[in-house]
Amino acid sequence: MSHDTTLKEDDGAFIAESRTARDKVQRLLRARDSSIALAAIILVLLFSVTSGGQFLHAGIWPSILSSTAELGIVSIGVAVLMIGGDFDLSVGANFSFAALVMASLIAHGVSGLLGLAVALSIGLAIGFLNGMITVYLAIPSFVATLGTWLVWVGVTLVVTGGSTVTVLRQSRVLNALGGSVFGAGIRWEVIWWILLGAVMAVVLHRTAFGNAIFAIGGRSQAAREAGIPVRRVRVLNFMICGLCSAAAGAVQLGHLQSMASSYGDYYQLYSIAAAVVGGTVLTGGRGSVFGTMLGALILSMLDAGLILSGVSTFWYQAVVGIIVILAVAMHTRLGRTARGGD
Amino acid sequence: MEEQRQQRLRAQGITKKFGAVTAIENISVTFYSHEITGIVGDNGAGKSTFVKIICGVEQPSRGELYFEGKPVRFRSARDARRAGIEAVHQDLGLIESMSVARNFFLGMEPRKGLLLDVPRMRSETRRRLYELGLRNLKSVDQDVGRLSGGERQAISIGRAVAFEKKVLILDEPTSALSVRETAKVFDYMRGARQQGLAVLAIMHSMRQILDIADRIIVFWHGGLVADLPNQGLTEHLLAECIHSGVPPSQIHL
Numbered sequence: 001m002s003h004d005t006t007l008k009e010d011d012g013a014f015i016a017e018s019r020t021a022r023d024k025v026q027r028l029l030r031a032r033d034s035s036i037a038l039a040a041i042i043l044v045l046l047f048s049v050t051s052g053g054q055f056l057h058a059g060i061w062p063s064i065l066s067s068t069a070e071l072g073i074v075s076i077g078v079a080v081l082m083i084g085g086d087f088d089l090s091v092g093a094n095f096s097f098a099a100l101v102m103a104s105l106i107a108h109g110v111s112g113l114l115g116l117a118v119a120l121s122i123g124l125a126i127g128f129l130n131g132m133i134t135v136y137l138a139i140p141s142f143v144a145t146l147g148t149w150l151v152w153v154g155v156t157l158v159v160t161g162g163s164t165v166t167v168l169r170q171s172r173v174l175n176a177l178g179g180s181v182f183g184a185g186i187r188w189e190v191i192w193w194i195l196l197g198a199v200m201a202v203v204l205h206r207t208a209f210g211n212a213i214f215a216i217g218g219r220s221q222a223a224r225e226a227g228i229p230v231r232r233v234r235v236l237n238f239m240i241c242g243l244c245s246a247a248a249g250a251v252q253l254g255h256l257q258s259m260a261s262s263y264g265d266y267y268q269l270y271s272i273a274a275a276v277v278g279g280t281v282l283t284g285g286r287g288s289v290f291g292t293m294l295g296a297l298i299l300s301m302l303d304a305g306l307i308l309s310g311v312s313t314f315w316y317q318a319v320v321g322i323i324v325i326l327a328v329a330m331h332t333r334l335g336r337t338a339r340g341g342d
Numbered sequence: 343m344e345e346q347r348q349q350r351l352r353a354q355g356i357t358k359k360f361g362a363v364t365a366i367e368n369i370s371v372t373f374y375s376h377e378i379t380g381i382v383g384d385n386g387a388g389k390s391t392f393v394k395i396i397c398g399v400e401q402p403s404r405g406e407l408y409f410e411g412k413p414v415r416f417r418s419a420r421d422a423r424r425a426g427i428e429a430v431h432q433d434l435g436l437i438e439s440m441s442v443a444r445n446f447f448l449g450m451e452p453r454k455g456l457l458l459d460v461p462r463m464r465s466e467t468r469r470r471l472y473e474l475g476l477r478n479l480k481s482v483d484q485d486v487g488r489l490s491g492g493e494r495q496a497i498s499i500g501r502a503v504a505f506e507k508k509v510l511i512l513d514e515p516t517s518a519l520s521v522r523e524t525a526k527v528f529d530y531m532r533g534a535r536q537q538g539l540a541v542l543a544i545m546h547s548m549r550q551i552l553d554i555a556d557r558i559i560v561f562w563h564g565g566l567v568a569d570l571p572n573q574g575l576t577e578h579l580l581a582e583c584i585h586s587g588v589p590p591s592q593i594h595l
């Protein structure tokens with residue numbers, strides 16, 4: 001027997017932890033995050049071949065990372081919400097609305113910082129409203145946010161008439177949100193995305209609040225029996241999601257210096273797709289921030305990779321659809337083996 | 343023993359309605375320290391509902407709770423747990439998609455500053471479960487969903503026992519346990535009684551209830567129909583009372 005079974009003696013605990021090398025490798029492969037990372041690497045290799053090496057050219061990565069960051073910031077909020085067992089279909093509307101208000105304010109001479117504060121407050125408020133409607137009216141969040149999505153799209157169109165708002169004057173805050181980092185190709189939004197990811201990973205995986213989110217998504221009745229304030233946590237999750245959506249709108253405004261109501265449309269479903277590709281389970285209770293970040297990266301790489309491979313961009317949606325199905329199939333399989341198929 | 347017996351928890355006229363359904367009606371009963379109370383009744387008699395109200399999971403439609411003589415309102419299970427009331431619910435209150443250690447400390451996580459004290463969660467869980475006799479558990483990092491029914495029950499009980507201070511409530515705690523494990527749970531219940539807890543246990547096995555309880559209360563169609571010391575009772579008498587709702591003293595054999 002090659003088992004090296006160690007009896008852990010700390011604090012008189014004696015439950016054996018059997019760990020062989022094979023065990024460890026299997027565990028690593030089973031871990032969702034590493035399989036997603038593997039998928040991302042395979043994708044890079046694939047596109048390198050199909051694009052005749054162009055995909056490895058450093059020049060294209062700043063733009064891939066920028067779009068990753070914008071999608072990624074929304075997706076982190078969406079993933080947190082989904083892990084807690086809820087959905088938000090209104091993130092795209094929230095994204096455009098908050099950023100449009102911010103753009104108009106700054107264009108009219110309001111300071112960038114105040115504009116940002118207003119945008120983030122709008123995100124929080126929309127999230128709070130989504131949460132209250134879902135939790136206290138006891139409506140499935142899918143339906144509740146379908147409703148608020150349409151409401152905010154309508155409001156945005158009425159306010160802007162559907163036109164694009166462009167900020168012509170220079171704003172240090174906009175630069176710090178989405179401008180280039182010290183004149184390099186990389187933009188600040190990429191840094192913000194990584195920072196947000198790091199913070200949210202700690203919150204989700206290393207705090208009691210994060211534990212509560214997983215518990216509620218796993219089985220909310222059990223969470224309630226343990227004394228977790230289920231409603232309050234769920235409303236907070238919606239607020240986190242709302243905040244992330246508005247923040248993503250703000251960094252994109254910083255990047256493009258302009259905003260229109262249609263810009264957010266993309267994020268409605270692709271944020272869910274990124275979370276799902278990253279291993280977040282649609283029924284809640286499972287998922288990770290890191291996986292979701294990789295999910296966003298994969299979707300952005302697809303976009304660029306298809307173009308560089310000479311495939312019509314019209315194929316993008318179809319390919320994302322296939323990737324989502326493959327990802328869910330893979331995660332379901334992994335989940336099954338992890339639950340005792342072995 | 344007798345002079346140590348103190349009032350722990352008193353329910354006064356507790357009624358719970360779920361919409362049009364009245365699950366329990368006008369329940370008044372007192373639980374004491376150093377005493378194991380067996381709660382029996384048919385399926386749907388209202389036992390679990392009553393117990394959920396005591397530990398703050400459900401709020402009563404009418405009636406009051408008194409904890410150690412003082413009126414209390416538990417708005418959530420957290421309030422009750424802070425007061426020292428722990429429960430093993432019928433559904434075990436576990437989350438399949440989470441690890442054993444995270445389940446163990448759910449809602450009572452040890453912290454280091456703002457963050458979870460994960461090493462302590464793991465080592466404490468391992469120690470507690472080992473003490474409870476769960477010695478075959480591979481790791482406290484595996485998901486509860488991978489465990490057997492008996493292992494889950496042991497974890498749920500271990501958790502309640504770890505945090506109990508004043509009242510320990512067990513809703514059918516031994517239904518998935520072997521004879522040996524059941525004996526272990528009974529040891530824990532007696533230990534808790536020894537330490538002065540009020541222990542409440544819902545059980546369907548007449549034999550077990552007569553074996554462990556000092557006192558037995560009987561629910562029938564949402565009402566409390568009998569409150570008896572465990573003396574001179576037989577399985578047959580108890581079963582008769584549970585089915586007919588007639589107190590054993592009035593049952594003519």
Ligand SMILES: Nc1ncnc2c1ncn2[C@@H]1O[C@H](COP(=O)(O)OP(=O)(O)OP(=O)(O)O)[C@@H](O)[C@H]1O
Pocket residue numbers: 360363364365366383384385386387388389390391392432
């Ligand atoms: N959340 C709920 N919503 C509606 N009705 C409920 C709810 N919980 C319990 N009831 C009803 O209340 C009654 C009492 O249920 P309860 O679970 O308390 O019974 P019990 O005595 O624990 O039964 P068992 O022995 O089967 O566990 C039942 O008729 C049940 O259908």
Ligand SMILES: [Mg+2]
Pocket residue numbers: 389390391432513
């Ligand atoms: Mg019950």
